[in-house]
Amino acid sequence: MKTTISGCPIEDAMRLLSGRWRTLLVYYLIDGKKRFAQLRRDNPKISHRILTHELRALESAGVITRTVIPGKIAHVEYELTEAGHKLVPLINALGDWYEDLQRRRQAEAPQLTAS
Amino acid sequence: MKTTISGCPIEDAMRLLSGRWRTLLVYYLIDGKKRFAQLRRDNPKISHRILTHELRALESAGVITRTVIPGKIAHVEYELTEAGHKLVPLINALGDWYEDLQRRRQAEAPQLTAS
DNA sequence: TGTAAATTACGAACAATTATGTGACTGCCC
DNA sequence: GGGCAGTCACATAATTGTTCGTAATTTACA
Numbered sequence: 001m002k003t004t005i006s007g008c009p010i011e012d013a014m015r016l017l018s019g020r021w022r023t024l025l026v027y028y029l030i031d032g033k034k035r036f037a038q039l040r041r042d043n044p045k046i047s048h049r050i051l052t053h054e055l056r057a058l059e060s061a062g063v064i065t066r067t068v069i070p071g072k073i074a075h076v077e078y079e080l081t082e083a084g085h086k087l088v089p090l091i092n093a094l095g096d097w098y099e100d101l102q103r104r105r106q107a108e109a110p111q112l113t114a115s
Numbered sequence: 116m117k118t119t120i121s122g123c124p125i126e127d128a129m130r131l132l133s134g135r136w137r138t139l140l141v142y143y144l145i146d147g148k149k150r151f152a153q154l155r156r157d158n159p160k161i162s163h164r165i166l167t168h169e170l171r172a173l174e175s176a177g178v179i180t181r182t183v184i185p186g187k188i189a190h191v192e193y194e195l196t197e198a199g200h201k202l203v204p205l206i207n208a209l210g211d212w213y214e215d216l217q218r219r220r221q222a223e224a225p226q227l228t229a230s
Numbered sequence: 231t232g233t234a235a236a237t238t239a240c241g242a243a244c245a246a247t248t249a250t251g252t253g254a255c256t257g258c259c260c
Numbered sequence: 261g262g263g264c265a266g267t268c269a270c271a272t273a274a275t276t277g278t279t280c281g282t283a284a285t286t287t288a289c290a
Contacts, residue, residue, distance in 0.1 A: 010138050010142060043121060070282070086215070187260090
């Protein structure tokens with residue numbers, strides 16, 4: 001999903017947030033600054049290449065900031081911007097919505113197993 | 116994004132809604148039932164195959180219903196479920212958030228063009 | 231004290247997996 | 261002959277992952 005088709009901001013928002021990792025990364029940054037390696041530990045399944053790529057995408061969109069801490073070894077800190085923090089309740093709401101959806105599905109189809 | 120990794124409902128919600136079309140289709144169903152061909156007219160860039168596929172995915176997730184209208188020619192109506200309607204304000208909020216993000220970006224970087 | 235190994239944050243080349251699209255075709259009706 | 265709602269086989273585009281290498285510094289251990 002590289003290109004925009006509808007010009008609708010909803011499509012743009014989804015273009016930014018689609019994919020497996022971006023919302024999860026935002027989620028893991030809720031409690032404050034984290035370093036690259038810490039984010040890898042948070043979700044061990046992500047490859048470093050993808051992590052780099054996804055973080056850069058979020059950075060260039062203005063959702064997070066990337067700060068290189070000068071000194072001894074290279075240290076990089078990632079942190080939500082104000083806009084990033086505003087996103088948090090929205091993705092939480094999506095998670096809640098999904099859980100509610102699942103509950104409905106289970107309640108609506110009891111005849112599948114019961115007689 | 117076929118598989119789940121984190122088990123987090125946020126990831127599940129994104130797995131359901133990721134991609135170019137799904138949120139747009141929900142959006143176009145806000146004002147009520149629509150038929151297949153009507154949805155194609157709403158967004159002419161979607162291919163019929165993908166439209167079918169995306170609608171089926173939303174249906175099997177419980178976001179929309181698919182109703183075949185019996186009679187003469189094949190007629191199919193798609194409509195948001197109650198859960199689908201609950202999703203609407205969330206994706207609208209995402210659109211608003213994105214617009215706000217864009218405004219910030221423009222306000223934050225005036226030095227790029229000004230002296 | 232010296233050397234090997236690990237950590238940190240990547241970049242480049244390549245490979246696999248998913249998503250999306252095209253064109254041809256169907257059966258039905260007016 | 262054209263609209264409706266698809267299906268099927270195929271093709272391309274986009275996303276996501278794997279492997280290898282880098283440069284610096286810190287720790288492990290003999």
